[in-house]
Amino acid sequence: MIVRIMGEGQVRLADSHLTELNKLDDVLLAEMELGDGPGFRRTLHLLLDRVRDLGEPLPDEALDPSDLILPSPEATLEEVREMLGDDGLIPG
Numbered sequence: 586m587i588v589r590i591m592g593e594g595q596v597r598l599a600d601s602h603l604t605e606l607n608k609l610d611d612v613l614l615a616e617m618e619l620g621d622g623p624g625f626r627r628t629l630h631l632l633l634d635r636v637r638d639l640g641e642p643l644p645d646e647a648l649d650p651s652d653l654i655l656p657s658p659e660a661t662l663e664e665v666r667e668m669l670g671d672d673g674l675i676p677g
Contacts, residue, residue: 586598586599586603587649587651587652587653588651588654588655589651589654590633590636590637591654591655591656592657592659593657594642595643595647595651596636596640596641596642596643597640597643598636598641602635602639605639606632609628609632610632612628613628613632616662617662617666620662626662629656629658629660633655656668
């Protein structure tokens with residue numbers, strides 16, 4: 586699967602990592618619902634760090650379609666709320 590982090594680029598990520606990433610996504614959604622800005626920021630960074638750690642970066646010139654698009658590390662809770670609705674970042 587190809588994952589794009591907005592403002593950074595794309596990584597190739599094995600489907601076997603989705604369970605771990607879904608758990609972080611669930612925590613992120615709960616923090617969004619509670620309006621927990623610091624928790625949201627911490628979990629978003631943890632999720633993005635795991636994607637970077639587990640994934641293999643694609644060259645900048647790669648034009649592969651992305652299966653998932655994740656917000657940039659600077660995204661606010663409100664921006665991510667608008668981006669997602671109630672669906673979460675990682676499809677379950």
